[in-house]
Amino acid sequence: xKLEEYKSRVEAARRIVFFGGAGVSTESGIxxxxxxxxxxxxxxxxxxxxxxxxDYFYAHTDLFYKFYFDKMICKTAKPNAxxxxxxxxxxxxxxxxxxxxxxxxxxxxxxxxxxxxLHGTTRCNHCVRCGKSYSLExxxxxxxAVPKCECGGVIKPDVVLCGEALxxxxxxxxxxxxxxxxxxxxxxxxLTVYPAASFIRYYRGNKDNLIVINKTHIDGFPNQLNGKLxxxx
Numbered sequence: 389x390k391l392e393e394y395k396s397r398v399e400a401a402r403r404i405v406f407f408g409g410a411g412v413s414t415e416s417g418i419x420x421x422x423x424x425x426x427x428x429x430x431x432x433x434x435x436x437x438x439x440x441x442x443d444y445f446y447a448h449t450d451l452f453y454k455f456y457f458d459k460m461i462c463k464t465a466k467p468n469a470x471x472x473x474x475x476x477x478x479x480x481x482x483x484x485x486x487x488x489x490x491x492x493x494x495x496x497x498x499x500x501x502x503x504x505x506l507h508g509t510t511r512c513n514h515c516v517r518c519g520k521s522y523s524l525e526x527x528x529x530x531x532x533a534v535p536k537c538e539c540g541g542v543i544k545p546d547v548v549l550c551g552e553a554l555x556x557x558x559x560x561x562x563x564x565x566x567x568x569x570x571x572x573x574x575x576x577x578x579l580t581v582y583p584a585a586s587f588i589r590y591y592r593g594n595k596d597n598l599i600v601i602n603k604t605h606i607d608g609f610p611n612q613l614n615g616k617l618x619x620x621x
């Protein structure tokens with residue numbers, strides 16, 4: 389797809405939905421998982437996909453948090469051009485929703501309001517014993533290696549770990565938004581993480597308005613732009 393055609397289609401669209409993955413946030417300095425330099429291709433005593441599982445969290449909470457604070461929390465990350473463009477489209481009334489596989493909260497930081505976080509968020513946390521909620525600042529600032537609630541229970545991030553179900557509200561909201569969309573832009577994702585990647589099948593709009601923007605080509609999608617998302621979006 390040529391950039392001029394893409395821009396023309398965006399201009400004509402009135403109900404855009406954006407479905408994004410880790411590539412949206414790499415331009416903010418947050419590493420992805422599956423690229424050559426991603427977390428899953430780095431060497432650890434325990435593979436990251438094991439560390440980021442519910443079983444590992446409960447069995448080795450201290451080791452989970454060491455990895456989580458070192459690799460999953462980036463306090464200096466700021467919204468990039470892609471986050472800001474999507475927030476602007478929403479403000480203009482062109483964008484229905486952002487559906488994200490990211491957990492960093494940068495879409496909201498950029499000003500987006502209707503965001504469905506399929507894999508949860510680092511911004512919210514809760515006590516596994518009493519359910520009390522805690523902010524990211526509560527967990528990170530002056531917290532011990534394993535953050536504890538005032539009741540003594542362990543605090544767990546509200547992120548979806550391997551082996552856990554996706555949050556129902558995010559799933560239902562995402563499906564409803566995609567079904568209403570007249571344009572679906574898929575950006576910064578390899579579409580290999582399921583069940584999230586399967587959500588695009590709910591798109592009912594013009595097939596020419598299903599557009600993939602990614603650094604590398606993805607087979608099976610005729611309408612693609614390849615390059616930096618912040619520059620192309």
